[in-house]
Amino acid sequence: MAGERIRLEVKERERLGSRESRRMRKEGLVPGVLYGRSEPHAICIPERELRRALTSEGGLNAILDVVLEGQKTTHPSILKQYQQDPLKGRVTHVDLQEVRLDVKIHATVPIHLVGGDDAPGVREGGVLSQVTRDVNVEALPMEIPEHIDLDVSRMEMNDTLRLADLLATEGVTLLDDPEGTVLATVTMPTREVEPEPTEEELAEGEEAALAEGEEAPEGAADQPAGGDAAGEPGTTEG
Secondary structure, eight states: OTTOEEEEEEEEOSSOSHHHHHHHHHTTEEEEEEEOSSOEEEEEEEHHHHHHHHTSTTGGGOEEEEEETTOOOEEEEEEEEEEEOTTTOOEEEEEEEEOOTTSOEEEEEEEEEEOGGGOHHHHTTOEEEEOOOEEEEEEOGGGOOSOEEEEOTTOOTTOEEEGGGSOOOTTOEEOSOTTTOEEEEEEOOOOOOOOOOOHHHHHHHHHHHHHHHOOOOTTGGGSOTTOOTTOSTTOOOO
């Protein structure tokens, strides 16, 4: 569960702009915004502390007790969204949303497949595919799970598990279509069959084979580039 609360001390940013953000990243700080109940605060967070918070037991749904530097007030918050460097994978910007712990919120929770190696369909050579990796839920901030396990150990060949087959977690409401949301399938492995060549491709292949197999006329190799092998113009042999 995301019941673990992580204290996160942040500083308010006095200067904004992309140049200032680049400077902060070089100093090991991550720029961001804390959306409070009244007004947003431009903030920056030590990258190491942010990474520690987001890799805790609660994961991306952890409750962050945000404290602004120089203040004592705690702002219970969740990660609203974040941006990453596509090459280095480092978090480059975060948006935090202050929440009330007694009011339900919406969140996205990952689905983990459990028991795939024991599924009869997999043992028969079938392929287990996870179709949906995240589901939308509603719950109190402290009751949002880090992930939801889906038991696939009984799946036979050509079986399909939908959201309706997922065991309900107490205090958590699943918001997606229970019948229309496919979570996992076990299917026969597909064989790659090379397409039959078309008549046009066959004809082109035959022409290429004939061109490669055609011999040059006898003596053509000894003919000089100028084409004068038959003698001087206007003269005859003998």
